[in-house]
Amino acid sequence: MIEAAVHLAAQPRLDTLVTELHTESLRLRTDYAGTAWLGDRPAPDSGLTGPDYTRRTVDAQLFLPDTHWYDVDALDDVEFQVSAGLLQVAATARQSQGLVGALAEPTVDFFEHPQGDPGVGICLHLRGEIWSNLGVSYRVTVLCRREALLRVGPGADDDGAVDDGDEAA
Template structure:
């Protein structure tokens, strides 16, 4: 159960072909990055998050908006790395810095297409308990055989980003 909205705002995905050092094989490296605003979005003018200071549970599995769609049978040697960093803790209504709480177990997992199309896409999973609004940066790196990609992911345009993250929360 999630008591806090989570809004993803993706940066452009970077795709590069690299050579695996140990086996001299071509691999596709896809870097997905962006922001996850938890609880509320920052004010467009000030950049500050609101002082909605209350305890909320966070348990979200959100498709990365620019995910490639992968053939599950060709992901036997896939490597996935995820990192998340805290960017902002909102002040409280009393003009003090809010308590963060805890955001644990950031994971990137493959899930089937929500509309039943072939392939699996990447979801960012966040769990925890927060006491104020906060922002997290995320980076997910996927290393796999280039043939594992069934369909390239869309790169969201700026006006599409806000529409998708409105519907994802």
């Protein structure tokens, strides 16, 4: 549930193969990053959002727009890192900084494809209460076995728009 519009703008996803230190096995490392705008999107000329200074509840699980699709049975040793940071606090109608409120520690989890396609994708979970429009930058790192990847997710261009993905070989 969220009482504010959410707009996700993905940065280009980074996919690399890394060697696990202790076993020397190859693992897929995927870094997802972007911005979640809660409330209004910022104006392109100033970077500021509107002064909608109202209290809103945030409890949303947001599919990352560029998520890969994974085989749930091959994710028994998956590892995550997730971080989020506040980008902007909108000014109030009186041109003063508004109260932010609070967002709890972000979490990620796998969820089934919304249209019923095979595999699970990554969801970012944001929760808390906010008083303003704001932007949250996010970074999610997933480390798993290569065979866990079913399909490559769509890629983001320089503007955060998401292109159709290619099938994994």
